[in-house]
Amino acid sequence: MPSDWLTGPRVALREYGEGDLDAVLRYAADPEVTRYLPWGPDSPEEAAAFLARVVAQANLRPRTQYEVAVVLRASGELIGAARLGLAPAQGRRGDIGYVVRRDMWRQGVATEAARLLLGFGFAVLGLHRIEATCDPDNVASRRVLEKLGMQFEGRLRDDLPMRDGWRDSLLFSILEGEWRARQP
Numbered sequence: 001m002p003s004d005w006l007t008g009p010r011v012a013l014r015e016y017g018e019g020d021l022d023a024v025l026r027y028a029a030d031p032e033v034t035r036y037l038p039w040g041p042d043s044p045e046e047a048a049a050f051l052a053r054v055v056a057q058a059n060l061r062p063r064t065q066y067e068v069a070v071v072l073r074a075s076g077e078l079i080g081a082a083r084l085g086l087a088p089a090q091g092r093r094g095d096i097g098y099v100v101r102r103d104m105w106r107q108g109v110a111t112e113a114a115r116l117l118l119g120f121g122f123a124v125l126g127l128h129r130i131e132a133t134c135d136p137d138n139v140a141s142r143r144v145l146e147k148l149g150m151q152f153e154g155r156l157r158d159d160l161p162m163r164d165g166w167r168d169s170l171l172f173s174i175l176e177g178e179w180r181a182r183q184p
């Protein structure tokens, strides 16, 4: 099993491994979890394809996608996913996303995992700006972004193709200086 990469008080982020399929299916096959997402609910084949893709991605250099597993530090149990993507241009810009298994919602997991990615993006990769988007109806995700200190910038029209048509997105961002000002 891959070792922990970034650690917070309760959760850690680690690379995915081939043995994670059952744990991935526990969130990725849940229609309640994927309701506001452009993918899923995943079949076992789709989840296996996701795993193969992110395991391969982790070995690419330069690395532009950090799609990692969120695990509980106490037990090592995989309970969700977190992602930091880097824009291809010179803009020192990234974007984040997160998913948490339903029985673990409202315990601060997504906020802690996303905070670890912001710290890595700004302090280690030297990014200047990190963005995130969410469905306008996704109250929980919006709340996570606000708790991270991300600022609402506006509404992107028809941003994503969903199962039932185009979806608007709310755009949030945080800048390097804003993130530094929030560090203890």
Ligand SMILES: CC(C)(COP(=O)(O)OP(=O)(O)OC[C@H]1O[C@@H](n2cnc3c(N)ncnc32)[C@H](O)[C@@H]1OP(=O)(O)O)[C@@H](O)C(=O)NCCC(=O)NCCS
Pocket (backbone or CB within 6 Å): 032, 033, 034, 036, 037, 097, 098, 099, 100, 101, 104, 105, 106, 107, 108, 109, 110, 111, 112, 133, 134, 135, 138, 139, 140, 141, 143, 144, 147
């Ligand atoms: C969005 C999601 C990742 C949040 O995960 P989480 O671990 O429960 O988030 P946290 O516990 O860190 O924080 C959630 C915040 O939203 C609030 N919240 C959660 N559900 C809510 C709801 N239905 N209505 C209002 N607020 C809600 C929580 O109370 C908490 O805020 P608080 O600390 O001020 O009380 C989780 O709901 C999820 O996996 N959803 C499906 C996937 C998804 O939408 N991902 C985001 C894509 S943009």
